[in-house]
Amino acid sequence: MNILSFILIVFASLFFSGIIIRTKSIFSGRKGPGIFQPLKDIWRLFRKGAVYSKTSSFIFQIAPSIYFASVLMAICFIPFGNQPGIISFKGDFIFFAYVLALGKFFIIISALDTGSSFSGMGASREALYSLLVEPAFFILMGSFALLTGHTSFFEIFSSLHFGSHISYAIGILAAFVFVIIALIENSRMPMDDPKTHLELTMIHEVMILDNSGFDLGLLLSATHLKFAMYGALIANFFLTPNYEWYYSIPIFISSQILFAIVIGTIESFMARFRMNHNPQYIFMLTSISLLIYLGVLLILGKIV
Amino acid sequence: MTNILLITFAISLIYLGLANRLGSYINALVFQGIVLFGVAFIELIEINLINLVFVLLETIVFKAIIIPYFLNYIIHKNKITRDIEPYLPDFVSIVLITGIILGSFLLSNSIQDSHVRKIFFVVAISALFTGLYIIVSRRKIITHVMGFLVIENGVFILSIALGNEMPMLVNIGILLDIFASVFLLGIFANKIGDVMKEQDVEQLSNLKD
Numbered sequence: 001m002n003i004l005s006f007i008l009i010v011f012a013s014l015f016f017s018g019i020i021i022r023t024k025s026i027f028s029g030r031k032g033p034g035i036f037q038p039l040k041d042i043w044r045l046f047r048k049g050a051v052y053s054k055t056s057s058f059i060f061q062i063a064p065s066i067y068f069a070s071v072l073m074a075i076c077f078i079p080f081g082n083q084p085g086i087i088s089f090k091g092d093f094i095f096f097a098y099v100l101a102l103g104k105f106f107i108i109i110s111a112l113d114t115g116s117s118f119s120g121m122g123a124s125r126e127a128l129y130s131l132l133v134e135p136a137f138f139i140l141m142g143s144f145a146l147l148t149g150h151t152s153f154f155e156i157f158s159s160l161h162f163g164s165h166i167s168y169a170i171g172i173l174a175a176f177v178f179v180i181i182a183l184i185e186n187s188r189m190p191m192d193d194p195k196t197h198l199e200l201t202m203i204h205e206v207m208i209l210d211n212s213g214f215d216l217g218l219l220l221s222a223t224h225l226k227f228a229m230y231g232a233l234i235a236n237f238f239l240t241p242n243y244e245w246y247y248s249i250p251i252f253i254s255s256q257i258l259f260a261i262v263i264g265t266i267e268s269f270m271a272r273f274r275m276n277h278n279p280q281y282i283f284m285l286t287s288i289s290l291l292i293y294l295g296v297l298l299i300l301g302k303i304v
Numbered sequence: 305m306t307n308i309l310l311i312t313f314a315i316s317l318i319y320l321g322l323a324n325r326l327g328s329y330i331n332a333l334v335f336q337g338i339v340l341f342g343v344a345f346i347e348l349i350e351i352n353l354i355n356l357v358f359v360l361l362e363t364i365v366f367k368a369i370i371i372p373y374f375l376n377y378i379i380h381k382n383k384i385t386r387d388i389e390p391y392l393p394d395f396v397s398i399v400l401i402t403g404i405i406l407g408s409f410l411l412s413n414s415i416q417d418s419h420v421r422k423i424f425f426v427v428a429i430s431a432l433f434t435g436l437y438i439i440v441s442r443r444k445i446i447t448h449v450m451g452f453l454v455i456e457n458g459v460f461i462l463s464i465a466l467g468n469e470m471p472m473l474v475n476i477g478i479l480l481d482i483f484a485s486v487f488l489l490g491i492f493a494n495k496i497g498d499v500m501k502e503q504d505v506e507q508l509s510n511l512k513d
Binding site: 165166169277279280281283284286287288290291294295298 | 395
């Protein structure tokens with residue numbers, strides 16, 4: 001039954017982008033495409049062949065598959081309620097972060113491999129932002145590992161208890177940091193605009209500008225999977241292990257839908273940041289994670 | 305509950321590193337005043353009533369209403385531009401403020417004193433140094449006053465930590481508030497914005513005998 005979380009995340013990923021697009025079109029008063037439009041786009045791309053430039057090497061050809069595989073691998077670590085993920089061992093959140101980083105590394109070198117100057121620029125930005133996100137993620141997960149005394153996703157989430165006032169504050173802050181991390185990792189609105197048409201202002205989009213057909217379909221579906229994966233991580237904060245599956249599955253689905261609607265709302269009402277303002281906003285996450293660490297020390301009574 | 309408020313206060317310090325409008329600074333100061341009102345209310349409930357009412361009035365009326373209103377008034381009256389004009393990029397600011405919080409954290413852990421609760425000490429010291437940093441790294445005189453107000457909020461937190469034992473310290477913290485208002489009055493009365501065209505401290509170096 002450990003495969004349940006994997007199935008649910010893949011299932012949620014099918015609708016995630018559709019819900020975001022639907023939210024955005026409702027807020028802007030358009031009729032908009034249906035919820036299944038992203039799925040149809042990906043299906044159309046999967047039926048096409050890919051075109052490779054003569055200047056690119058084999059790295060460009062294998063990178064999308066490795067990226068997709070790394071995201072699938074990372075999803076295997078996400079627990080669900082009182083069940084661990086498919087793979088679960090001590091310290092697996094470090095492995096989780098670096099599996100994702102491996103995929104990102106390959107997508108970056110494949111962007112450099114195309115030889116396009118725009119792609120290199122996007123790759124450099126993406127590398128910078130991922131680099132700035134990493135300390136926030138590790139300080140956050142490290143604080144929770146310290147709080148619960150366990151070091152794997154499943155054990156951390158299953159022994160996380162919300163009791164005192166300050167633990168609620170920490171939960172809210174952590175959910176906030178996770179939402180922003182999800183937005184950055186998926187290159188969404190406040191940091192990067194997926195709908196922009198100018199190469200100079202693109203970050204993630206310019207990296208995959210040269211991919212086409214099947215490869216592009218893989219990259220797009222990997223993005224959807226990543227969204228659902230972070231949504232599942234956030235949902236895990238609120239899934240207490242005592243619940244039976246017939247409670248936890250509706251909680252999971254509704255928190256995913258809520259997460260998608262939140263992202264759609266953010267994208268409808270916020271303008272993207274100026275490119276040179278992005279690093280400090282991302283670094284702010286590290287500062288907030290440090291405050292979470294302070295709160296954890298307070299709960300544990302290490303400082304009084 | 306006090307811990308949550310103090311952590312919120314620390315987040316507002318990080319926000320000061322990010323903000324780049326004078327309006328955001330004033331909002332942050334209002335927010336800090338309200339947070340300090342909560343902290344003072346919870347912590348000082350045991351001291352005598354007149355003192356308590358005085359402290360609460362001071363936090364909510366002075367810190368959250370009068371001084372921000374007056375700052376706004378001065379900014380409009382003297383036609384000060386809205387940008388805060390830092391010497392350093394914002395990224396450096398936020399890294400340094402995070403470093404300040406971390407450093408005061410380590411400093412307070414090395415102090416073995418049972419009188420002051422450490423969370424108060426951490427937040428107070430980081431507010432002190434953040435205010436100092438804002439004074440050093442911003443160009444306008446009005447932001448120097450705002451940095452001083454942040455310092456003074458830090459002193460207030462430190463005095464609340466000891467408020468039950470010595471109410472005198474709280475009163476000293478309040479005196480600092482009045483000192484800051486005198487600063488503001490000075491800027492207002494001398495109309496520095498009008499006389500110097502720009503309130504730029506660099507222009508002070510052009511002064512000669």
